[in-house]
Amino acid sequence: MWISEIMLQQTQVATVRDYFTRFVAAFPNVESLATSNETEVLRLWEGLGYYRRARQLHAAAMKVVEEHSGEFPHELDALQSLPGIGRYTAGAIASIAFNKRAPIVEANTVRLFSRLIGYTGETTSAAGQRTLWQFAEEILPQKDVARFNQALMELGSLVCTPAEPKCHECPLASVCAANAAGLQREIPAAKPKQTFTELREAAVVVRKNGSVLLRRCGEKERWAGLWDFPRFELEASGPLFAKREIAEKVAAQTGIACAPGSLFKTLRHGVTRFRITLDCYDAAYLEGRVRANESAEVRWQARSTLPQLPLSTTGRKIANLIRD
Numbered sequence: 238m239w240i241s242e243i244m245l246q247q248t249q250v251a252t253v254r255d256y257f258t259r260f261v262a263a264f265p266n267v268e269s270l271a272t273s274n275e276t277e278v279l280r281l282w283e284g285l286g287y288y289r290r291a292r293q294l295h296a297a298a299m300k301v302v303e304e305h306s307g308e309f310p311h312e313l314d315a316l317q318s319l320p321g322i323g324r325y326t327a328g329a330i331a332s333i334a335f336n337k338r339a340p341i342v343e344a345n346t347v348r349l350f351s352r353l354i355g356y357t358g359e360t361t362s363a364a365g366q367r368t369l370w371q372f373a374e375e376i377l378p379q380k381d382v383a384r385f386n387q388a389l390m391e392l393g394s395l396v397c398t399p400a401e402p403k404c405h406e407c408p409l410a411s412v413c414a415a416n417a418a419g420l421q422r423e424i425p426a427a428k429p430k431q432t433f434t435e436l437r438e439a440a441v442v443v444r445k446n447g448s449v450l451l452r453r454c455g456e457k458e459r460w461a462g463l464w465d466f467p468r469f470e471l472e473a474s475g476p477l478f479a480k481r482e483i484a485e486k487v488a489a490q491t492g493i494a495c496a497p498g499s500l501f502k503t504l505r506h507g508v509t510r511f512r513i514t515l516d517c518y519d520a521a522y523l524e525g526r527v528r529a530n531e532s533a534e535v536r537w538q539a540r541s542t543l544p545q546l547p548l549s550t551t552g553r554k555i556a557n558l559i560r561d
């Protein structure tokens with residue numbers, strides 16, 4: 238349940254299904270995950286996004302083995318002290334897996350609870366979260382919490398639906414404030430619109446014999462822990478200035494002097510609030526030895542071994558483009 242809860246954060250069930258099957262086949266218990274190396278974990282996670290989840294899962298498994306003798310903790314505090322386990326995941330594991338008296342507030346119950354109590358404020362605000370968690374805690378029964386929490390999530394998902402809630406079928410209709418006031422459409426309040434920032438970046442495939450230059454992204458980078466081609470924001474406009482900037486930035490990131498060649502592909506993708514246009518360039522090795530930059534590792538990697546390495550999403554696309 239822990240693995241599926243982490244995978245389902247920010248990701249749809251249909252996408253998670255195959256990843257989950259492969260992951261639990263590779264790591265059937267917490268010890269096998271704790272003793273694996275991070276590269277293996279990231280390779281199995283590749284394509285699922287939000288890679289911090291995979292690294293935290295691995296770190297949490299090690300902590301469970303070291304501090305809890307390999308037995309998953311049952312209590313909320315101990316669960317929340319594990320990397321990657323927040324209030325919702327801790328509540329879900331404690332109540333559903335261990336039948337502990339712990340509340341759950343997630344997408345479906347946010348909608349259900351805010352309609353039940355007629356909460357018209359912004360549900361993601363601090364005040365909104367406080368109100369909803371407090372309500373979730375107050376209504377908890379003394380026993381059968383696992384069934385109770387699952388029933389609430391199911392009610393939110395199947396009956397108290399976002400657009401057309403089926404109030405005539407709802408067992409809570411007589412105590413629902415939104416139903417009484419006819420405010421089902423207004424509650425929960427619409428989230429503020431996400432604004433996007435456009436970014437232009439370059440990824441560079443520097444070739445040397447049968448190898449390409451790769452760097453393992455540092456802790457504070459977008460793809461922390463994953464391997465990627467040298468990549469950075471591109472400020473120059475026009476191919477001549479772009480090539481000069483690319484050569485300078487590759488050298489700064491890796492210690493390698495290269496001669497940028499053609500732009501062979503432009504990829505467009507989104508990460509959180511960024512919309513990124515990624516120009517992919519070829520480059521030939523000129524001179525220099527690889528040098529790590531800050532926390533990032535740098536190395537030459539045989540092209541034939543790229544399938545075994547955990548790469549960023551766009552890194553994998555580029556690796557597939559240059560495969561032949």
Ligand code: SF4
Nearest residue numbers: 397402404407410413
């Ligand atoms: S009565 Fe309607 S709005 Fe209220 S909880 Fe039930 S389905 Fe949701």
